[in-house]
Amino acid sequence: MNDFLQTVDWSRAQFALTAIYHWLFVPLTLGLSFMIAFMETKYYISGDEFWKRTTKFWMRIFGINFAIGVATGIILEFEFGTNWSNYSHFVGDIFGAPLAIEGIMAFFMESTFIAVMFFGWNKVSKGFHLASTWLTAIGANLSALWILVANAWMQYPTGCTFNLETVRNEMTSFWDVLLSPVAIDKFTHTVTSSFALAAAVVIGISAWYLLRGRERKMARHSIAIASVFGLVFSIVAAFTGDRSGAVVAKYQPMKLAAMEGLYDGEQGAPLTVIGIVRPEEERTSNDDAFYFKIDIPKMLSVMSFRDSEAYVAGINDLLDGNPEQGIMSAEEKMRRGRVAVAELERYKEAKTAGDEEVIAKVRRKFDPDTPEGREFLSEYFAYFGYGYIATPEELVPNVPLLFYSFRVMVGVGTLLILAFALVWWLNRRDRLADKRWLLRCLILLIPLAYLASQAGWIIAEVGRQPWAIQDMMPVSAAASRIGSTSVMVTFFIFLALFTALLAAELSIMFKQIKIGPDNEKR
Amino acid sequence: MLAAVKKIARFYIDGFRNMTVGRTLWIIILIKLAVIFAVLRLFFFQPTLQGSNAEERGDEVLQQLTTHNDTVTYE
Incomplete structure (x- = not known):
């Protein structure tokens, strides 16, 4: 492996490490901020000091995170x-815009109101304090929106055109970038699943108090709020996840095929519930991809295209092409890609030589306002x-990484829905504190929720390899x-720094x- | 105007002064920011493209994008 390939791998490893570490903190912030705002609202309405005390405790946990x-x-x-x-x-030009908006608007909004949230007790009016807490929650989630819009654009680049002069893709439609189907699903799924994670953290910590026989009132009321919050948003996350699957099937079919270990495309394709993937050198078709697996017939077609007889492309279709299904082969795409790169190279050489005639010719090919340009670009x-x-x-x-990550994410997500429902029901009847085995299990929900959250990002990011931009x-x-x-x-250095901070x-x-x-x- | 600024400043000063757990957290935040901006940014994370304007950087990227093709076989 030459030095440049090592650079690529180390750069990927470093980015993955930083992103995984960063994502340990973000989801809790997104969800806990809203639960705190709800608790403070109860204090504002009732005037009961218990709610102030409870709010301040969870605010401290939020602050540390x-x-x-x-x-x-x-x-x-x-x-x-x-x-x-x-x-x-x-x-x-495109990627920078949402990041800049995030920095200017959401981060400053969040930071300003966080100060009021922590320093403002008894110094500003109850109403202003409550408003600050809600605005902190909204600001945190707005930050997430812009980052996720930027990420979604990398998965599904849209609303842009290539400028040959500057060698940059430039935004032509802010709304296409903001409201792309991938952006909408990425935001809704990421945020709602983060809310479920935060609910699992609140329930886990409260369960610890119940196990110790401490702070029973705070624990019970916190669980009451978190279990409803978690149940609602984990169910919404299941729906948004389902929508994400359909979007992936349309815009990133290779990611879907790899997630399912689907080598040969099928009409009425089954969804694999569980299975063990064979090593890479043994996998060539659907017949030899798994040691064993349990399928739900036609389910993948339903989830991908809302049609039980729809054709779902497999890895082999996407590599070899499938004219019957209108799928172009990878070789043909590579040939066309090389033509595009060669035109760029021709432009570079002409620019160096000062050959205005060739420069003008290449420019026409990259001009979306001419028929020649439209054809070349598409x-x-x-x-x-x-x-x-x-x-x-x-x-x-x-x-294998995608296949197992997807099952971990969905499996833990399902477990969370069941756990939130059970906890809500038992807590409502004041029968949760007696079930010590269950309380211990609820503490374990915390690492499981983080595992599922990270697994979701592994699917999103590993699944789009080898692409930085699809x-x-x-x-x-790149x-x-x-x-x-x-x-x-x-x-x-990061590994040491992050480990110490964690x-x-x-x-x-x-x-x-x-x-x-x-x-x-x- | 000045009174409002003083009031805001007092709000922050009192807030920081009365912090308990927050004090430890602020120490961590300041150390972290120092490492990120004074060490990592200055010594390890300089922008790689040398061009002073968008056109020069564009030429640099053009150069790289049209030579990658010959050398890269990603595994």
Whole structure:
């Protein structure tokens, strides 16, 4: 493996590490902020000091999580500039816009009202304080919206045109970027599943108090709120997840095929509930992809296209092509991609030589306002990224990782729905505190919810490999040409930094949970 | 106007002064920000593209995108 390929791999590893670490903090912030706002609303309406005390306790947990997590996302932006400079320039005009909006609007809104939320008790009016708490929650979720819109654009680039002069994709429609089907599903699914995670955390911590026989009233009321919140949003997350699956089937069919280990496309394709995937060298077709599996007949077709007889493309269809189903082969896409790259190269050489005639010719091909340009852009430049792919096999993401991650996410998601319903029912009848085995299980829901949340991102990000931007730019073309050693060194610096910060957070958080809601001065 | 600014400043100063757990958290935040901006940004994360304007950076990216093809076989 040459040094550049090592650079690409280390850059990917570093980005994955940073994103996974950052995502440990974000989902709790998104969901807990709304539960806190609801608790404070109860205090505002009832005037009962119990709700103030409860709100302040969960606010402290929120604060610890926010403080350790804040700014870890900035490192991702550094990485764009250093490790992914081609990518950053190539799509900076589009990708930068939602990030800038996030920075200016949501982050400042969130930060301002967080100060009031923490410092403002007894200093501002109850109404203003409550408004600040709600605005903090809304601000946190607005931050997530813009980041997720940027991510969704990488999965489904839309609302843009390529500017040959600047070698950049430029935004032509903000609304197409913001309201793309992928963006809408990504936001709704990510946010609702994060709400479910936060509910699992509140229930887990409350279960610990019940096990210890401490803070029973606070624990019971917190569980009452979190179980309803969690139940509602985990069910909504199941629906948004289902919609995401249909969107993936349409725009990222290879991701869906890899998630299912589906090698040969089928009409009335089954959904695999559980199975064990064979090693890569043994997998060539549907017959030899699994050691064993349990299917639900026709379910994948229903989930993907809302039609039990719909054809779902498999990995082999997408690589070899399937003219009957209108699927172009990977080889043909690669050929067209190379034509597009060659035109770019011709433009570069003509620019260097000052050959105005060739420059004008190439410009016409990239001009969406001319018939020649429209044809070139849709027939060739649409496959630009394939021009960097050496073999069709590179287009297949890691099948076992996707297959198992999807089952972990869905399995834990289903478990959460059942657990929230059971906990709500038992808590309502005041029969939860006696079930010690269940309380112990509820504590275990916390790591399981985080596992499912991370698994969801693994599906989203590993599933779109080898693309940094779907069909437009593979990671190998997106990476900067820098030495692998420097990326490797920063990877280990991050690992040490993140481990230390995580240890600090967990230590502070556990200490505060042990102290409980009454001891603010410790 | 000045009174309002003073009031806001007092609000923050009192808030920070009365912090308990928050004090530890702020120490962590400040250390973290120092590491991120003073160490990582300055020494490890300089922008890779050298061009001083969009056109120069565009030329650099054009150069890289049209030479990658010959050398990269991603596995």
